[in-house]
Amino acid sequence: MDFWQRYKAIDARDTRFDGQFFTAVSSTGIYCRPSCPARTPKAENVTFYETSAAAHEAGYRACKRCLPEAVPGTPAWNIRSDIAGRAMRLINDGVITREGVDGLARRLGYSARQLNRILSHELGAGPLSLARASRAQTARTLLVSTNMLLADVAFASGFNSVRQFNDTIGEVFAMTPTAVRATGAKSGPGRAAAPGTAPAALTLNLPYRDPFDPGIFDFLAVRAVPGIESAGTEPDGTRTYSRTLRLPRGTASFTVVYSPAVAGKPLRLTAAAVDLHDLPALLSRVRRLFDLDADPQAIDDALSLDPRLADRIAEVPGVRVPGAVDPQELLIRAMIGQQITVAAARTALTQLAVAGSPVEGASSGLDRLFPTSAELALNGRGLLRGPQRRIDSIVAAAEAMATGALDFGYGDDLESLKRKLLPLPGVGPWTVGYVAMRVLGAPDVFLAHDAAVRNGLKVLPAGIGLSADFREVSPWRSYATMHLWRAAAVKR
Template identity: 85%
Template sequence: MDFWQRYRAIDARDTRFDGQFFTAVSSTGIYCRPSCPARTPKAENVTFYETSAAAHEAGYRACKRCLPEAVPGTPAWNLRSDVAGRAMRLINDGVITREGVDGLAHRLGYSPRQLNRILSNELGAGPLSLARASRAQTARTLLVSTDMLLADVAFASGFNSVRQFNDTIGEVFAMTPTAVRATGAKSGQRRSTAAPGSLTLNLPYREPFDSGIFDFLAVRAVAGIEAANTSTDAPGTNSSRTYARTLRLPRGNASFTVSYNPSVAGKPLQLTTTAVDLHDLPALMSRVRRLFDLDADPLAIDDALAKDPRLTSSVAGIPGIRVPGAVDPHELLIRAMIGQQITVAAARTALTQLSAAGSFVEGAAPGLDRLFPTAAELAEHGRDLLRGPQRRIDSIVAAAEAMAAGELDFGYGDSLESLGRKLLPLPGVGPWTVGYVAMRVLGAPDVFLANDAAVRNGLKSLPSVTELSTDFREVSPWRSYATMHLWRAAAVKARGTPRS
């Protein structure tokens, strides 16, 4: 977007652009979200920034009226596969807090000086400033949503000391942490009333939101590791849903539950987490947002998809469809390799058998008592637990051995090209596997799994338009979402229920 496109967006107070850029006003020294209800500033006083960190660096403070840090994340970090986009995915996952700038630079293949120059040029702020803004955003969420002690909020947000926490909150919001907490009470945001040792947080997102992503996760849920309610409603309806699971985080184990209740105005989507090390909370929140694709811009995506006559009715019936992400990249690769060329039910059965290699966990949500096996556990016990063709078993165990030995390492900081270079040499891994992992781990928005059986079945239920391409290039860069529509159509056809 150029300057005047963004200026028209803030003049219209368009909520669709919240989180996609920030508006700084030189006459007030404040930066806002695009939908800020304040009077539209004069164009000569306005500067637009890609990130809130860039506005901090330029000397602006956050608006107390519109709270720009309380917006959904930026969809560009999944859309972009350049260094800046890959760096932001890792920063949001807490890599700088755990490994520092040197660790982030090493993961991206650059020196710290080069990385600082790239991010400063592309995003207006260096990696430390970007991480600092991410911590401030997490701290604000915890302050207004929970009754945690201020010291606990400081360390849960990634700060190294309470003094650093107080200084940052004061610089970013021009308020003390106590005053920031008071804004949550004034706005009516619910405090966490969960049991001791657990937290409940609201998850912001852009409307519309298709709750069918809960059904996608439910039919693939592995007993003991995941639990989800299954809906009997027609596809496209937004009834209440829940999804829970256990997972490993950098400092320890955790379990979480995401609940969706559209009848609760203003906060229908909530995260409840138990038994989590507070230092892991930013990583958990980032991964849950990735799992449910909460940073997507559904109106822009649906607008592009609806222009394809094959998808027009599907988009109208299922607005706001999401691409499910992954909370553990290595786990997702194993799931993808097991699920190749077999049904979803057969894959779930195989994964349930394989889950016996995982270790037990205490203090998780009811019905969750096990962690998904680590790569080392899979390498040791996989041959005894897996069933099926020997070649497939050998391929899965070989991938687990490579990950356990550190020879295969991939994650949120990869691009589609680097992911392919790492995975394609593995036996049993082909273009479908790479594409599926890219969709769910990287959040790559433009993957079309043309050879997928469910995609082909979904195509048969859509209107036939011969003059359009078979790979849906007309809707690029949103072909991953077209794939989701085709999967949904195939699932509806398999159930024999009428499409909405």
């Protein structure tokens, strides 16, 4: 978007662009989200920034009226496969907090100095400033949603000290942490513990852009592995999804609930048995799992231009592409699921789950973790069923991940993922594409040779003169794939 397109968006108070850019006003010294209800500033006083961190760096503070930190994240980090996009995915996952700027730079294949120069040029702020903005956003969420001790909020948000936390909150919001907490006293989703205590569970609202299709819960439900995941639907339309998972410092479990009857804030996360230092990573991975930073209206507008998809978009707006909370787990699931039905893959994964470690303190009915690569390498042959060549391929991939010979994750792009995965026996273009969709959130993957995609195509109107790979709707072909999968499922 150019300057005047963005200016038109803020003049219209268009909520679709909240989190996608920030409006700084020189006459007031503040920055806002695009939908801020304040009077539209004069164009000559406006500067647009890609990130809130860039606005901080330029000396602006957050608007107390529109709370620009309380918005969904930008979808650009999935659309962009350049260094800036890859870096932001890793920063949001807490890599700088755990490994520092040097660790982030190593993962991306650059020196820290080069990375700082690239991000400052592309995003208006260096990696430390971007990480600080991410921490401030997490801190605000915890302050307004829970009664956690302020010191616990500080460390759960990724700050190294309470003083650093207080200083950052003051600089970003021009308020003390206590004052920020007071802004959510009337509208928070419910306090998880009494004042002055550390909560056993945290319940937080999950912001997103409308529309939101809850069909993603169905996608996860039919693939849920008993003991590790559970999902359900209530008569009133409430959907739930729960699972256990490993995080950098320990294990955790979470439940996401979609309640359509709750106006304004129907999506909630409850996290249990989680190390406070792991909260930023957990929040980032849950948001990726449910594709909550997407811009569904823009995606649907583009997809509906294809006559094959127009009716599907009108019937089911806001379809999301499910992500992954663990890249290594997703690769194993993809390798097991290729060329067999979803039901058969779930059966195989249920048998394999026996190798996972038991976990205590998780949600009801969840008692295990998905097996690590080392556990799969050790026990996989005795638990997997099917052709020996397929078993050998899965175990070989597990061994490569367990030894570090295969290392991939949120900081990869599609090309690097191909270089790492295609040499593995039993891994082909379908597997790479599926992993790219779910681990990287790659928006432009079309799984042309997928059986369910082909079945979905049979349901759609004929696309006379249109490409078989849906290139007309690029860069949103991953969402086209989801619509075809859904069409195939409805047909059955």
